[in-house]
Amino acid sequence: MKKIISIFIVMMISMLMSQVQAQGCDAEDPNDSIAPAKIKLFGFVQPEYNYTLSDPAESTFKFRRARIGVRGRLFEDWTYYFMLETSPFIGGVGSAYLMDAFVTWDKYNWARLSVGSYKQPFGREVQTACNALVTIDRAIVSDQLVVPQRDYGISIWGGNVNTRLNYAFAIMNGSGLNKVDNNNKKDLVGRVTYKLFDFMTIGGSYRYGFPKLNNNDDDRVTYGGEVLFDINNLHIQGEYIHDEGAFDPGADTGCGSEPLALGEKRDGAYGMIWYDTKWNLQPVFKYEFFDQDLDLKDVPYRYSERMTIGLNYFFNKSVRLQLNYQANIETVINEDNDKFLAQIQVVF
Numbered sequence: 504m505k506k507i508i509s510i511f512i513v514m515m516i517s518m519l520m521s522q523v524q525a526q527g528c529d530a531e532d533p534n535d536s537i538a539p540a541k542i543k544l545f546g547f548v549q550p551e552y553n554y555t556l557s558d559p560a561e562s563t564f565k566f567r568r569a570r571i572g573v574r575g576r577l578f579e580d581w582t583y584y585f586m587l588e589t590s591p592f593i594g595g596v597g598s599a600y601l602m603d604a605f606v607t608w609d610k611y612n613w614a615r616l617s618v619g620s621y622k623q624p625f626g627r628e629v630q631t632a633c634n635a636l637v638t639i640d641r642a643i644v645s646d647q648l649v650v651p652q653r654d655y656g657i658s659i660w661g662g663n664v665n666t667r668l669n670y671a672f673a674i675m676n677g678s679g680l681n682k683v684d685n686n687n688k689k690d691l692v693g694r695v696t697y698k699l700f701d702f703m704t705i706g707g708s709y710r711y712g713f714p715k716l717n718n719n720d721d722d723r724v725t726y727g728g729e730v731l732f733d734i735n736n737l738h739i740q741g742e743y744i745h746d747e748g749a750f751d752p753g754a755d756t757g758c759g760s761e762p763l764a765l766g767e768k769r770d771g772a773y774g775m776i777w778y779d780t781k782w783n784l785q786p787v788f789k790y791e792f793f794d795q796d797l798d799l800k801d802v803p804y805r806y807s808e809r810m811t812i813g814l815n816y817f818f819n820k821s822v823r824l825q826l827n828y829q830a831n832i833e834t835v836i837n838e839d840n841d842k843f844l845a846q847i848q849v850v851f
Contacts, residue, residue, distance in 0.1 A: 526621035526658075527572070527584050527603040527632075544851075546571035546586075547634045551846040557839050566590040567846060568633055568758065572603070580610040593758055600681065602653065613661040620655045620680060624671035624694045625708040627729040627742055628773075633758070637740075637777050637785070638811050639827045639844045643793040644771025646757030648725060648746040651679030653755070654690070667698040677712040679755045688713035696729070704731045708744075714751040721749035736779040743772040766796025766805075777815075785815035801835055808832040823848045 549567040554560065572586030585604035605619025622629060628636075628645045629652055640646075656675030662668050670693070676683070677690035690712030698704045710725040727744035747768040756762045773791035780786075789811040796805050813827040827844040 526605060526617060526624075526660075527574075527586055542573065542575035544571070544573055547848060547850040549634075549846050549848045551639070551844065554843040556841045556843070565592050567639070568593060570602070570633075580608055582607045582609060602680065612663060612666075615660045616657070617660065618657045620653060621658075622653055623649060623651070623675065623690075623692045623710070624658065624660075624673050625649050625692055625710055625725070626694070626727050626744065627696075627706065627731065627740065629757070630694070634848060634850050637738075637775060637787050637815070638789050638813055639825050639846050640760075640811070640829070641757055642742070642771070642773035642789070642791045643760075643807065643809065644744050644773065644791065645742070646760040647763055647765070647793065647795075648744050648769065648771065650751075650754040650756050650762070651677075652757050653680050654678070655680075656689075668695070669697075670695045675712075677714055678751075685716045685751075686713055686719050688719050690714075702732055702734050704733075705729065713749070714754065715749050716751070718749070723748040723750060737776070738778070739774075739776045741772070741774040743770070745770040763795055766798055768797040769793075769795050770797060783817040785817070787811070787813040787815065789813070803833075803835045806834055808834070821850045823850075 548569045551567045552564050554562040569590040570586055570588050574584040576582045583606050586602050587599050588602040589599040603621050605617045605621050607615055607617040609615040626645060626649050628641050629649045654675040656673050658671060658673035660671045662670060672693040675690045675692055678685040690710060692710045694706060694708040696704055696706030706729045708727045712723050713719060714723050715721050725746040727742060729742040732739040750765050752762060771793035773789060775789040777785055777787035792808045794806045799805050810830040811827055816824045825846045829842040831840050
């Protein structure tokens, strides 16, 4: 009980010190504004080419994501949103499946209630719509520690694109999609952001949960901090996440990434800078690190760094080409595993 009370205290303090949080993958999420009654079919496809500079080299064409959904409004105060993932490379199920499906009562902007399946309200990069990511891959720390990224639960959301303060708090199963809760406890997840200045937004996230199957005793605590600078066409974004305690090695990581073995304590961070040019070109640079086990030092494959150099080109508002070179930096044993990624995205 003391732990639960402490969680609520931390959440309230964060609200006092802290972009709209999106539950689904549509950048125009129904919770972003009070839209008129309508039905919208939306989606996007992301065919991709990967080349790994290993020995021997590996290359493949694939789909990153191929999603289609419907969102709309019923009467004045109710919205609905559901989306299918049809890419065989996401989720490992080999066929189309329901990814997001939730209903929202949004009569009050500062207390919108949602129930269903959606992203956990944790972290800026995870909350960024999948078709609006600046780099092809999210940071390793976002994919490995904010898991499961999608879950079933009930949540309350406050604020929108026009308010300085935005918050979200959710009670979730903690076991991920296509599963019932794997124990008798629920996860508590929350995020708060505050726009300090017109060019600077800060935020924090917190999660307390019980990830293990049939285990109501071993808990997990995750917290993170974030900052975003929007200075005209220049954008700088950074995020740190710390995680400790129990974890589920079979939990779904972000968008098809492979789960890594974790120690008792783990953390990671990234920093990213990009610039919007007048030629529809968007150069981007990202540097990140991830430590799978803070108690182990100088052990191969437990600590990693990655540098991403990228260029995005916007043919129009619906079609984008992304080119990324990922330089993986090993600090103990060097390995030839740099990657070149190319992705074309069409949004409808």
